[in-house]
Amino acid sequence: MPAQRADARRNYARILAVAEEEVAAHGADASLEQIARTAGVGSATVRRHFPTRRALLEAVSRQQIEALCARARELAGSGDSRGALLEWLGEVVAYSASARGLAAALARDGASPDSLYENSCSAALEEAGAPLLRRAVQDGAAAEDVTVADLITLVVGIVLATEHHPDPPAEADRLFRLTVAGLGPRS
Known part of the structure; x- marks a missing residue:
């Protein structure tokens, strides 16, 4: 080039x-x-x-994505695999809820996997989060059929659903914690 x-x-x-x-x-x-x-x-x-709105959003979000990827690498050696995965996902939620446009950059747009405009933000996070999820699965702390793409999709849904809330980061965090805890009673 x-x-x-x-x-x-x-x-x-x-x-x-x-x-x-x-x-x-x-x-x-x-x-x-x-x-x-x-x-x-x-x-x-x-x-x-x-050339696309997504390309612009990805460029705007690049530094934040790189920071989240670096954080995943830092947490990869943590002794508590579930805790490390949830800490990282919580940070993805927090970044996405506070940085307008980041959730849209992470959202799947239905483009084919070999699309010229691959979702580089999601791809980077999926690659960075894979070791965290793999360890959690190996330790029995996460289901075997869960993928990082599934987790990013949940994050995007939570963030997009809370973006017009008076306090988007707090509400996104609350819903993320609810998702992780499930509907069971709290002890």
Whole structure:
């Protein structure tokens, strides 16, 4: 792939900075036209750098995804496999609920597995979380048929269901804990 020209690199950086602010303010439905206007570029320039809304959301979320992946690696050696998995998933919930647009970047869009625009956010988290889940399954702390994709889908559902709540992170955390505990009485 040829190196980008200096002006293209500047445009990318400016678009991404504006997109981060717009997504933080308006969520996954941030206006691409507003991003282009604020960045001082045409909408075609935005689409050239980010051919889909998902590509833009993934770029905006990249640092958070990398931090969550690093956290999974840190927790992989923990003695309590279930605790490590739940701690990591709780952090995925917290990040996703507090970072508008992240849940939409993680959501499955029905694209085929060999799609040109693979969901790189979900793929990175699935890869990072796999050792945590594998250990929990080996220790009998998680069901064998559960996948990290299943867990990410649950997180996305919880976060999307709580995004308009007065305190999305708190409500998402509460629902996550309910999901983990189940409907049984608390002792």
